[in-house]
Amino acid sequence: ALAFSWLGRTLRERQEIEPSPLKGPILLYLFFCALSALNGIMSTGQDPKYTLFYFGKLVEFFVFYFIFLNTLRTPREVGGIAAVAVVAAVALGLSGIGEFLAGMPTFGGGKIHGPSGETANVLGGYFVFHLGLVIGMMFEAESMRARLLLLGAMVCLFFPFLFTMSRTSYVALLGSLLVVGLLRRRGLLFGLLALVMVMPLLLPESVLAR
Numbered sequence: 535a536l537a538f539s540w541l542g543r544t545l546r547e548r549q550e551i552e553p554s555p556l557k558g559p560i561l562l563y564l565f566f567c568a569l570s571a572l573n574g575i576m577s578t579g580q581d582p583k584y585t586l587f588y589f590g591k592l593v594e595f596f597v598f599y600f601i602f603l604n605t606l607r608t609p610r611e612v613g614g615i616a617a618v619a620v621v622a623a624v625a626l627g628l629s630g631i632g633e634f635l636a637g638m639p640t641f642g643g644g645k646i647h648g649p650s651g652e653t654a655n656v657l658g659g660y661f662v663f664h665l666g667l668v669i670g671m672m673f674e675a676e677s678m679r680a681r682l683l684l685l686g687a688m689v690c691l692f693f694p695f696l697f698t699m700s701r702t703s704y705v706a707l708l709g710s711l712l713v714v715g716l717l718r719r720r721g722l723l724f725g726l727l728a729l730v731m732v733m734p735l736l737l738p739e740s741v742l743a744r
Contacts, residue, residue, distance in 0.1 A: 544604070549604070551600065551604055552603050552604050554600075554603060556599075560596050560599075564592070564593065564596070567589060567592055568589065571585045571586070571588075571589045602615060616667060616671060619664065619667060620664065620667060620668060620671070620684075620687055623660070623661070623664035623667075623668075623687070623691055624687050624690045624691065626657075626660070626694075627661070627687075627690040627691045627693070627694050627695075628690055630646045630657070630693075630694030630697070630698075631690070631693055631694055633646050633647075633694075634646055634693075634694065634697055645697065645698055645699045645700075646694050646697045646698050646699075647698075654698040654699055654700050655698070655700045655702055655703065657694075657698050657700075658695060658698035658700030658702065658703025658704075658706075659700075659702075659703055659706065661691050661692075661694065661695035661698070661703065662695070662703050662706045662707045662710065664691055665688065665691050665692065665695065665707060666707075666710050666714070668684050668687050668688050668691065669688070669711070669714065670714070671684055672684045672685070672688075695707070
């Protein structure tokens with residue numbers, strides 16, 4: 535409904551869609567996703583409804599990206615959306631911690647899957663995105679209070695992130711931190727190196743095994 539509302543307003547008011555350097559890569563990614571989906575339906579007999587629903591969820595992510603790109607105009611509006619996203623992510627992180635405590639009595643049990651129907655990899659990717667958002671907001675925060683609140687949010691996200699056991703998400707987080715360190719904050723590289731060195735001493739064996 536939100537997407538159709540935005541598209542209808544854009545066409546009615548003849549607004550130009552804001553240019554984005556990600557437009558080409560996004561379209562290319564969706565093209566290959568569509569080919570993969572068709573191949574799965576035709577060659578493996580996969581349920582078309584499930585495949586199309588999953589592909590639709592991928593498209594939905596990028597639709598929201600373009601909606602935000604074309605509707606948010608001021609830094610305050612962007613900050614408001616970012617704050618809502620972090621609050622929602624923290625709520626999901628606390629839910630993941632509750633799942634861990636309820637279903638894993640011994641430290642280092644199974645995976646945290648999050649809401650019904652989501653895989654651990656999807657949840658891990660969600661946490662990676664929002665951890666990156668929180669880290670970026672910490673760098674830009676002007677008050678110590680805001681930084682402490684964001685640090686608390688990071689803890690709420692990082693703990694359940696570890697127990698998704700998603701190796702892809704682990705690599706994605708390290709890669710994102712490396713890029714931020716190279717482009718914006720060189721000091722982050724030293725922190726990342728220190729974190730890698732102490733991880734074997736702090737993390738449970740089940741996480742290290744992944």
